[in-house]
Amino acid sequence: MERPKDLIAGTIVPPGCHLSAIEILRRQYLAHLLDLAAAGRLIRADGIVLRALPHKAPRLFGPSGSLTDLVELAIDQGEELVKGFLRLFPTGVNDQAKADLEEYATHGLRSKVEDAEREWRRSEDALRARLREIDEAHDELHDSDPDQARQKAELDAERRGVGRRLLHLGETSAQNALCDLGLLPNYALIDSATTLSATLYGEDGIDPKTGKVRFTSETLAYERPRRFALEELAPGNTFYVNGYRHEITGLELSTGGRQEWRTWRVCPGCGYVRTENAATDRSACPRCKTSQIADDGSCLFQIVEPATVTSRDKREDARIRDDKDDRDRRSYTVVDAVDIPVEKIERGLSWRHDRETFGVDYCRSALIRRINLGPVRYDAPARDDFAGHLVRLNPFHVCTACGAATADGRPIFDHDTERRWFLVLFDSLPGGTGYLDRLTDRNAFRDTLARAYEQLRACPCAEEQRRACHRCLHRYTPEQFQDDVSRQTALTMLESLLFKGEGEDGWDTSEVEHTGLVGLDxxxxxxxxxxxxxxxxxxxxxTDDAALDEDGHASGHLRFTDGSDVMHWRLTAQRQLEGTRTDFTFTRVGGPTQSVHxxxxxxxxxxxxxxxxxxxxxxxxxxxxxxxxxxxxxxxxxxxxxxxxxxxxxxxxxxxxxxxxxxxxxxxxxxxxxxxxxxxxxxxxxxxxxxxxxxxxxxxxxxxxxxxxxxxxxxxxxxxxxxxxxxxxxxxxxxxxxxxxxxxxxxxxxxxxxxxxxxxxxxxxxxxxxxxxxxxxxxxxxxxxxxxxxxxxxxxxxxxxxxxxxxxxxxxxxxxxxxxxxxxxxxxxxxxxxxxxxxxxxxxxxxxxxxxxxxxxxxxxxxxxxREARAQPAAPEHPGDSAAEAALRRIIRDRAWDEDILEILREDPEEAPDLLRLAETLADHGKQAPVFGFELGASRWQADFAWQIPGFKIAVVTAHNGADDPEAQRRDVAYAEDGWTVRTAADWLNRLDTLLDQLPDTEGTTR
Structure with missing residues (x-):
């Protein structure tokens, strides 16, 4: 809202899909069959012409419903009907989509229609069940008690409202019902929805016949896509629509005597969810092999898929007034549990980046469950493991008898693990829109990343000194995470994949069986x-007496003060020592030599x-x-x-x-x-x-x-x-x-x-x-x-x-x-x-x-x-120098050697004796100081010294740690591909004359 004109006049991107989007093809196919029936072109085997679509939805279902006849004919003549439908699309439908549609036309259509009928019956049964509950509550109240008499009047009004809702359901047009049930195409594409059944009641004057207060009740229904409703229509939240606020206070948990909640066993370490025999099957997780899933207290949950939620509000209290525009919104912890068995990954389509920890798998189907774990709590840190995520569990409390729900709960899980993380891109439309499978091509994936890189580079928010904006990353980032994303960080990540060296193409990939085999070291x-x-x-x-001043990538100065005394440490990352590399090294500054690794x-x-x-x-x-x-x-x-x-x-x-x-x-x-x-x-x-x-x-x-x-x-x-x-x-x-x-x-x-x-x-x-x-x-x-x-x-x-x-x-x-x-x-x-x-x-x-x-x-x-043999002092390189020549060498000596390089190397001369000797020799010869601690490209391949001058690039690197040191080998390859000449300090000492000839002298006096 910072730039309202951009919002009003912004670009609108319409939804779209390819012709190979199988879910759209299925819906279009049924629409095609209904068109044929309307034209009298669907004829049963006994010669009877199939009737057209009825006007009202109830006539669709049941043994004598029109869908029953349509399905029988469609299955019997499926092969010919689907061929006629596909001839309408000369190009654009791939072989996989054709095969899926043929399977649907000859077998799957029946089960899809049966599912739709069950969903329709469930809606009817839910309203009838509510009428029975109202009647039962009504019968328990007595007119002699004024409060109970008032409640009876409210229930009478609510019964009339629910009855009207049931009547309106029966008046639903057949075409709208088929769209809502996911059998015919609709604009939103997504058919899975949650319905808010909102009841508004209030006084409506005095009944002239009885002299008692008359109440009216109205039951309204609003639908939201289930992925949004999971939070918007969660218990405890408030939904604003048509001038009223509806507080969600219940879930419909049973219809026709059938419970709507399920028992799931959720793995703490990955996205696997056990839905069959969850209460009794305590075997290890088949994905990540952890035995922690056997813990009933922390892994066994009662889960509700919210088809219908309820609210009941007094009309006057629920009305939104002009004098108050504040809206109550609750935040919830929502987790995506992604379950992709390795055997479901399409063989031959997995690949990885050769340098970076990056790879791509592709599979045609996956189970992705989005689960609301309850309201966000800020009174304690996240400490519960759920489906591979560290969260703070705060589950809802729901009455299984009446469906009343509250947004209170307490965490119950405690477990520790290390995990492999994946970024999962998925089509929310069942069967897919046809876009993602194109990214299995490595060049297409590279082109997509390159276009994203260019868009990020060109975004005006760079000149506005903003981390990101609505024109780039915020467009795709949920509001609660927008403070965490950074355009520059995104550019750095993309650069590491797309480029190497000085902007050269770095898109090097190779085939792998699946990305689970990519090393994460x-x-x-x-x-x-x-x-x-x-x-x-x-x-x-x-901490009052400590300060950390960072001066680069994972380096800086840590100081402790005690009165006038200061303990000063220089912090550096990844120091290469003999046979090992530390993660951090603290080197004391301004005191006796001391290193802490x-x-x-x-x-x-x-x-x-x-x-x-x-x-x-x-x-x-x-x-x-x-x-x-x-x-x-x-x-x-x-x-x-x-x-x-x-x-x-x-x-x-x-x-x-x-x-x-x-x-x-x-x-x-x-x-x-x-x-x-x-x-x-x-x-x-x-x-x-x-x-x-x-x-x-x-x-x-x-x-x-x-x-x-x-x-x-x-x-x-x-x-x-x-x-x-x-x-x-x-x-x-x-x-x-x-x-x-x-x-x-x-x-x-x-x-x-x-x-x-x-x-x-x-x-x-x-x-x-x-x-x-x-x-x-x-x-x-x-x-x-x-x-x-x-x-x-x-x-x-x-x-x-x-x-x-x-x-x-x-x-x-x-x-x-x-x-x-x-x-x-x-x-x-x-x-x-x-x-x-x-x-x-x-x-x-x-x-x-x-x-x-x-x-x-x-x-x-x-x-x-x-060590003594290595530390033998080198013979003076200029034994014949006169006093004037020695003084001249001191004058033209590059001061950076003494101020930035030798001071650090001499703190611990035994750590890298060859490097120290090389540095002293080059400094004595008046050579230009190098970049000390150079890092190449996005992978930050380290070199101790680096000279990068037009015409040549020379670097000094650490020796390999044994014969098999893949990291050092990759480093050498990266430098070689970028045109560098790299050797260890010992190797350069053996080729000192060559190095002295190539390196430039210090220009003028000192720098």
Missing amino acids: AQVESDLEARFLTALRDWVKV VYLEGFRFHASREHNLIAKNAAQRTGLRADGKVVFQITWADIDLFEGRPGRTRPAWPPYRGTAQEQAKAAYEQYGGNRAHFGETVFANPIDTLIAYLRDLDATRWSRRARALVTGLTGVPATTAVAATGKRSELVTALRSQLSALGAGERQDKPVVPNSADIGPVHVFRTQDEHGLPILFALDAADPENLRWTALTALDDSDAVLETDEHKLRWRSWLYWTNITQFLSFAGGDGVQLATSRAADFEVEVLAVCGGLGELDSITAELAPA
Whole structure:
């Protein structure tokens, strides 16, 4: 309404369909038969000419109805009649539509007419049932009571109104009835409708014969397409029409003794709905295989398909007055449950985009159920899973006796899962309009997206500084979601599909069996990153001493203030390290070098049977910690809980209960900490623990917390003492035996460890935490004033357990424990993260408790020779430079090297030594600084350095992670197709002369 002229003089787009729209053809076919009958051209086998369409609807139905004769003749002569009809369309009707119509003409017409007759009878039965209910209520009232006498008068008036409605129904013309019942064509195309039976009653003076107040009642009927009526005519809502307001207060639930509600079992994880034997069939969902559907309390629902809703209002109260134009509208939670079995997908028509997480399936039919879950509630966040959607259930309460309905309810479901999401385009007309099947052609789909892209680019709202408008996205977006859509976001999404590089055609597709096989790794990773950043932003908004300044795609600066002190971190996304890539890295600015790496873990892509990376992830995290880094692992469930959605999942903390918790707090106090601060940093969400560490890096405090957490295990009932010894050989044997019991058995080739020196005394224990995670821990009590603890957490990664619900919770607990136990190394202990498949191979001799260097220090010692070799300083490139020449080189040096690039690389020289050496060499040679952290195209393929100058493009990229690194391979292909020359830093160092010749010098003085 911001631009009324645009609304008044806007373009009107009429509805349309192709000739192959089967539902339209079916209706046109019956109309063709009625035309033939009217012309006397339909002749039965006995020679009798079929009569024309009667005037009134009741004469259509029943054993002697005209439709009965028409159907018998149409089925008997169906093959010839349908051929004559199709000859009227020389072109335009495809073979599939012809076959469907022939099936309808020879078989399906009968069942369609029978359905229509049942619908007509249902309307009649509903009105007659209401008359009976009025009579029953009338008989129970007495004239002697003034209030009851008044109610009897109202019921008398209402009975007359319902009787008139029944009479008018019998006067309906046959043609209108056939249109309304979906047998003949109509303009709206959609035949499924809900009827509002609205009763208006009121006083109409005094009856001169009886001297009593006379009442009148009028029953009106209004129809709305069922997809709109689902909200507009929902219980509790108000419908405005013809100067009156009608509040919906009831549903017609039974007609002719037949109940109109059904029992459905709705899958929480996908759009599957069990409608047959729903109450007793508790088998797993056949689509997503979840067993959660068996829960009667959260998955079993009574469902009503609202054919008729009712309202009853006093005429004076319901009249809309000129002095008040406010209209009451209620908002409802509506979910589309889309059920498409994989076997129904048309073979040979599925394809995917080669670079992006995008693909297309096509099927000719699907079950799409739109369900109203009740009024929207704003008093609590959404926490219920229903048909794959996270919602807040607030179901309607309906009386099964009289149909009275209220819009009150309470949520009853609690469940957590990860899902694959699809955008479903469907024809709301049964059988389709003929448009969507054309999009199965990949080029046609590309042309459609390209036209949408051009329309979005040309929309004037870009110059008006608006996110979107009624001329582009708002036209197709429900009002409640218009604030969420963005023209620029839509353009970015389309660009990622249509283009690559510098605007080159990027529409590369390939055939797949179905899109369920398209990998979602990148998409889940992107979603987790976005949710983590959103959670961090929201937390900063309500935290006085924290600020987050974002300066680009998933990067920025996080600052904590404590008086005059500021803890400053630079946040960057997807840092490529040796053999791994972190999701986020916090690098300290303005203080001692410190990096905190954050991994965002999705269960399905890290710890499931499909993607079992448990052992690999443990080794990667351990490698980073050995390099002096702090690593935090955060799951999808952790973000849910941090955002305040406790109903979706169980927290993995605290890891034990009761006296064990008190023992941990007491130990923390004994070690020198403040007991009151222990729970908020340790028995807490991993995101809270991460934030606490970023605020305060004190190694002593964090080692106390880790030691206290392990100390609490001694109070767990499941804890068992394994050994107590002061001999190294006995300790190693005990630890090996326990780890072997967790894994695949003890290796026989391990050497016997001599007792080279006394240790301990050391106490070894085994236990399980609250979620069943096995933990082996040891106490070195050699120095009573400085107790050293070691903890080994081992997660079962065998195929037998990977699909169990218990495994998912233990996996989260495993990540939680190792977020904390990594700080045991600060106090001379070890926190070991293991998978049971590698437990038997773990070298326990390296543990500090066994007299070794400690797990992390031993890894560092192994890697030291290689790192020293790589870190050898390069020979001076210009040994013969004079003082003047050296000064000149400093003058022409590009300042961006020192201010933007080398400062960051030197914060952690061991992280990318080859890249640092290359940068120092190029800077010393006076070469122009590159774009640092370049991203190519819509897929944002990353390069460390990039020079993009007319005539050539050069980039420095990270090395492949092993021989099989598909992501790095796709990155290299993308750069090559865009005309880039790409090599790793080590490769460019080997070709340094060539690179120096190609790169431009710094122009003039400094930039």
